[in-house]
Amino acid sequence: MKLRLQSAMEYLMTYGWAILVIAVVLGVLYSLGIFSPSNFAPKAQPGSCQVFRPNGPGTNYDINLEGICSGEFPQYVLQLNGRPLEGTHFALATTNFTIALWFSDNNPAGTYYGGTVGSPWSTPIYDIYNASTNNGIGGNQNFDFSGLGANTGNDLTYGENWPSLQSCSTPLNSITPYRFYNVVITVSEYDSIILYVNGNVSKTCTFTALGSNALTNFSIPALSFGSNPPGGDEVSSGLQIANMQLYNMPLSANTVGALYREGIGGAPIELQYLVGWWPLNGNADDYGGNGYNGNSVDASFTASWENSYTAP
Secondary structure: OHHHHHHHHHHHHHHHHHHHHHHHHHHHHHHOOOOOHHHHOOEEOOOOEEEEOOOOOOOOOOOEEEEOOOOOEEOOEEEEEOOOEEEEEOOOOOOOEEEEEEEEEOOOOOOOEOOOOOOEOOEEEEEEEEOOOHHHOOOOHHHEEEEEEEOOOOEEEEEEOOOOOEEEEEEOOOOOOOOOEEEEEEEEOOOEEEEEEOOEEEEEEEOOOOHHHHHHHOOOEEEEEOEOOOOOOOEOEEEEEEEEEEEOOOOOHHHHHHHHHHOOOOOOOOHHHEEEEEOOOOOOOOOOOOOOOOOOOOOEEEOOOHHHOOOO
8 A cells, every 4th residue: 555655656746747837838828818719710801791782882772791791700900009090081971870899908008199298198999080181181180070099097988079078988997908899889960879888888978969060070081090180199009999880870779789799700780871891800991882991001900819809
């Protein structure tokens, strides 16, 4: 009996350190998400799913999806490290709309510097603005139509007609770095706002009536990712954005929940109201069928984003 016990102890002493090292390595790999199912999920090629409008851009009937639209994870997502993606022009002749997207802020405690150098402000996630000046890359801040940012207090803030302080904020408590959030904003008559986070209502707001002059100022709308024009003077660093969808009506709560459940690679749902769809999977092209393609010269895309995503 003593010989068996001694033999077992010698075995553990001989191989125990090796077993411990293997356990530590497996634990590190697991914490890094190496064994995450997302790493083994099929990846969608850029443009593999798109909206087809048989009667041409701008039509709102007989619309359908074409290609592989099963909700596969994108191969890439937009990576913004201090470089903006601006100047995507589109048509939106209404003060009723919905914006849906996924974002991950890798350093939420003040990730860019805008205005006075050295003064941290909100991380700009997107901005829709009047691009009638400055070669279409930005205009007067008073003509910003809508914008979304995550500030240093870990608040998600949606604002209109900046800088008139028409804003609606909802706390994300602590924005977890390297974690994707699904955010949907529905706007009715430019005044009634609902912020959804991960499929659920997070905040409702009512603004002072701006609808009467919004469209007058909003003569040439353009979209920027990760910057707050004019000229990208406020630029995100460490931000990732995926699957931006723009609709010309406020979507219902049920539809917003369905968009979230589709996941980060989900296709648009209410196609008849879809203005533009930017999956941001390797390029800034609009796959919504209207051809509102963006300029991706200043943008980069990363294929190593999956570890920060947890499927709904």
